[in-house]
Amino acid sequence: MGMRLFLLLALGLTSLFSSARANESGHDQQAQAALDLLAEAIQFETVAGRSQVCPYARTLKARFVAAGFAETDTQIFELNEDDTCSLVVRYPGGDGKRRPVIFLAHMDVVEALPEDWSYPPFEMTRKGDRLYGRGVLDNKGSVAAITSTLLHLWASGYRPTRDLYFVVTGDEETTAKTTRLLFSQVAALATAEYALNSDAGLGVLNAERKPIYFQLQTAEKTYATFELTTTNSGGHSSLPRADNAIYELSKALVQLQGFRFPVRSTESTIAYFRASSKLYPGEVGRHMAAFAADPADKVAIEFLDQMQGEAAMIRTTCVATMLQGGHAENALPQTASAMVNCRIFPGVSLATVEALITQAIADLDVSIRALFRPFENPPSDINPDIVEAVSFALGRDYAGTPIIPYVAPYSTDGAIFRANGIPTYGVSGQFIVYPEEKRSHGKDEFLPVESFLKSLHYWNALIRTVSGESR
Ligand SMILES: [Zn+2]
Structure with missing residues (x-):
């Protein structure tokens, strides 16, 4: 050219x-x-x-x-x-x-x-x-x-x-x-x-x-939102039990918080990190160059994950954004739900992300539903x-x-x-x-x-x- x-x-x-x-x-x-x-x-x-x-x-x-x-x-x-x-x-x-x-x-x-x-x-x-x-x-x-x-x-x-x-x-x-x-x-x-x-x-x-x-x-990235819901038979709040819709959902959200989606790269993200590495002196530029050279470089990934903008460029992210639960102050909750907003890495399907979320909270009884069909x-x-x-x-x-x-x-x-x-x-x-x-x-x-x-x-x-x- x-x-x-x-x-x-x-x-x-x-x-x-x-x-x-x-x-x-x-x-x-x-x-x-x-x-x-x-x-x-x-x-x-x-x-x-x-x-x-x-x-x-x-x-x-x-x-x-x-x-x-x-x-x-x-x-x-x-x-x-x-x-x-x-x-x-x-x-x-x-x-x-x-x-x-x-x-x-x-x-x-x-x-x-x-x-x-x-x-x-x-x-x-x-x-x-x-x-x-x-x-x-x-x-x-x-x-x-x-x-x-x-x-x-x-x-x-x-x-x-x-x-x-x-x-x-x-x-x-x-x-x-x-x-x-x-x-x-x-x-x-x-x-x-x-x-x-x-x-x-x-x-x-x-x-x-x-x-x-x-x-x-x-x-x-593809915009998608999942609703996570827990349900329970409920009861009187004076007689609490181990099973509880709000606690169950909370545990799921904490597990999701700790979950990292697989690292991905494309022609554009590699080009981005290669070109950006020249604009940032020192540590930042070094790690960007290392990721461009090898997108599996664990040290570089660890570093980029600490940068808000760059972390979003190397993988799918999902984050809890809304929360709802219970029906009375003095009742055990029968249901609790949370919105989890995801920004899916280009080329990754909604089904893949749903499967990974399900896997991340596998030991909990939570139903997951995509709120709409996103534009993959x-x-x-x-x-x-x-x-x-x-x-x-x-x-x-x-x-x-x-x-x-x-x-x-x-x-x-x-x-x-x-x-x-x-x-x-x-x-x-x-x-x-x-x-x-x-x-x-x-x-x-x-x-x-x-x-x-x-x-x-x-x-x-x-x-x-x-x-x-x-x-
Ligand atoms: Zn605009």
Whole structure:
């Protein structure tokens, strides 16, 4: 890939950048338009149950239609039962020989209570070099950046060599039903070569705001929840017995606490530890390198298990998250139950995890039930074309930043795309100081203005690279 990357840089960079420079005032206009799109987005309170996702989707659609996109290429899909919507925009290109590329984002946001926040969460507040508002990071900043970029490319007459689909879902933070329905609503999505997810991946800055690395998300752990239940005939609490539903369940949970799932690795986790080992001096880097060289290295595993983020990258994890039991203060409990939330290593089945939990608490009389059918989704192979494209797109503002494959412990719409056979890559163009500035889902969520504006250059270059003539 070295030569191809070199040619790409030599040929592509100059043309892209000279056009950007020649049109600096036009560029400022695009930046302002993008900021306006983001401010508009924040005003829609797209929290589940507040009926604001569909109005936001219609507003977004109207922007594309006003720019000249065909009505039939800007489809809204309503999910009446949940009062939410998704929007699928097709940017037509090519002669059908190249398979489409999907860009993925979501419109819904997590609840934000005005009394908790320093600024109104559903208004965009520009304070110093920061943009505050619910969703600026997750994920409206990227919705606005991609929308602005597509509209800008369209207005400049750009014609891609393949169809581009901009898929904006309406319930990523909750049930992801709009995402699950997409593949039956838009047949062409299943033909895509890959999807680029703006809701995953991350650029990481150090305290001096210099880029350290770019996380390219290639896989997500599978989200699953089990209910563990014990039952008992109960009785009067004045006559306790050895058998007791609450104690039985407690013992099971303590056994589960001490249980470690088998260590696993993939192409991406090995690449992650190899690349990260160079970023961390001393002990940390040494153990990361040792694990990359031999994922069975017991000393390295022991060490990584003590690091919260890395521990989640080497195995399935399950943890007790909710507890319920008994029916009266003065009665022996007849039932007790606990929720155990699992993040299953990519490629491992639900059945395997259930069997291991059962084994871990084998001597106890506990019933185990999976609460729903999870999206068992395969990891996506590291695709050199994507690495090149991202590397190129980072070139203007973050040149030379190492790109590190990343298996996420969290789960996004990307899991559903992978489960439908579409290799999916988390490539968010946002750079922040991590973890200090990562306030998605939290109080006073903000995005540095500079990060947002640079993400416009990034998406412009990325979209043109994956859909341009240069390869
Ligand atoms: Zn998100």
